[in-house]
Amino acid sequence: AEKDFYQKIIRFLVYGNILKNSTYPLSVSSERIIQAIEIIKYAKKIKASSIAHGSTGAGNDQVRFDLIFQILSSDIKIITPIRDNKISREEEISFLKKNGVKLNWDEKKYSINKGLWGTSIGGKETLGSRHNIPENAYPSKVDKKKEENISLTFKKGEIVAVNNIKASPLENIKKIDEIASKFGIGRDTHVGDTIIGIKGRVGFEAAAPILIIKAHHLLEKHTLTKWQLIYKEQLCINYGLLLHEGQYLDPVMRDIEEFLTSSQKNVSGDVFIKLNPYRYELIGIKSKFDLMDSKFGNYGEMNKKWSADEVKGFIKILSNQNKIYQKINKND
Numbered sequence: 017a018e019k020d021f022y023q024k025i026i027r028f029l030v031y032g033n034i035l036k037n038s039t040y041p042l043s044v045s046s047e048r049i050i051q052a053i054e055i056i057k058y059a060k061k062i063k064a065s066s067i068a069h070g071s072t073g074a075g076n077d078q079v080r081f082d083l084i085f086q087i088l089s090s091d092i093k094i095i096t097p098i099r100d101n102k103i104s105r106e107e108e109i110s111f112l113k114k115n116g117v118k119l120n121w122d123e124k125k126y127s128i129n130k131g132l133w134g135t136s137i138g139g140k141e142t143l144g145s146r147h148n149i150p151e152n153a154y155p156s157k158v159d160k161k162k163e164e165n166i167s168l169t170f171k172k173g174e175i176v177a178v179n180n181i182k183a184s185p186l187e188n189i190k191k192i193d194e195i196a197s198k199f200g201i202g203r204d205t206h207v208g209d210t211i212i213g214i215k216g217r218v219g220f221e222a223a224a225p226i227l228i229i230k231a232h233h234l235l236e237k238h239t240l241t242k243w244q245l246i247y248k249e250q251l252c253i254n255y256g257l258l259l260h261e262g263q264y265l266d267p268v269m270r271d272i273e274e275f276l277t278s279s280q281k282n283v284s285g286d287v288f289i290k291l292n293p294y295r296y297e298l299i300g301i302k303s304k305f306d307l308m309d310s311k312f313g314n315y316g317e318m319n320k321k322w323s324a325d326e327v328k329g330f331i332k333i334l335s336n337q338n339k340i341y342q343k344i345n346k347n348d
Contacts, residue, residue, distance in 0.1 A: 044218075081094075137149050137218070157198075158293060
């Protein structure tokens with residue numbers, strides 16, 4: 017299902033530069049949608065009468081799974097033992113220990129969901145507001161000390177090469193993650209509103225998603241017009257929210273995806289990035305569609321495309337409506 021996950025969801029998250037609350041790349045949220053669709057597809061294939069999932073009653077996943085299952089097959093019974101019996105993580109661990117299961121239980125203190133588009137980490141620290149996830153809870157280990165430069169190549173919004181080596185977007189996501197996770201890049205704590213109406217915190221590491229989205233966004237700043245950027249940003253906030261809340265199957269999502277696909281026509285070029293431990297820097301871009309072409313003028317420098325009188329006239333017209341408002345409403 018990785019190919020479907022990329023084609024149906026991830027590429028639109030990249031096209032839309034989607035970060036929930038400007039922070040979280042919807043790593044688990046997006047993956048749950050494709051998991052639910054694939055599970056119900058398989059359940060129908062084997063003519064199952066029931067589906068079980070292990071969500072608690074306190075998070076978003078229960079809504080995503082149940083919603084997709086009910087929409088695509090309302091006849092199949094949904095079984096949720098953890099939710100129905102209100103079983104805590106501590107109770108689960110205690111039960112497994114009593115029944116002879118031997119694992120590293122210190123690691124099991126954290127709920128870790130690792131996927132193609134990032135890893136979420138939940139534990140006692142994320143149940144409150146004061147503390148963050150400790151270093152040893154992250155699955156990847158930081159072992160890179162020296163600065164490293166990489167380049168990402170996009171074609172119509174899709175990541176097609178890393179360091180000038182072409183590969184499929186799926187392979188490139190994995191390659192970027194392998195490189196950047198060793199620097200500890202893409203780690204953060206997301207604070208957001210859950211579907212069920214409570215605030216929630218989750219730690220995450222998403223080296224590839226963060227670098228790809230930030231690089232793609234920089235390329236768009238150079239290749240899209242002002243109004244494309246403004247309208248697209250507003251639309252994509254809604255796309256991310258709908259996806260987060262399990263509304264992937266609503267037809268409006270396909271409508272937004274058509275817009276996003278169209279918007280990527282000229283989003284092609286190279287983005288150059290500098291990596292250091294726990295931080296990165298976007299250096300610049302190279303694209304034949306770069307609208308910041310010096311032959312059309314340089315910001316803050318002498319311009320050859322218009323005269324001083326022309327720009328004075330432009331500013332006079334631009335100020336006209338506000339001048340009228342100020343005269344009529346001078347007592348405001």
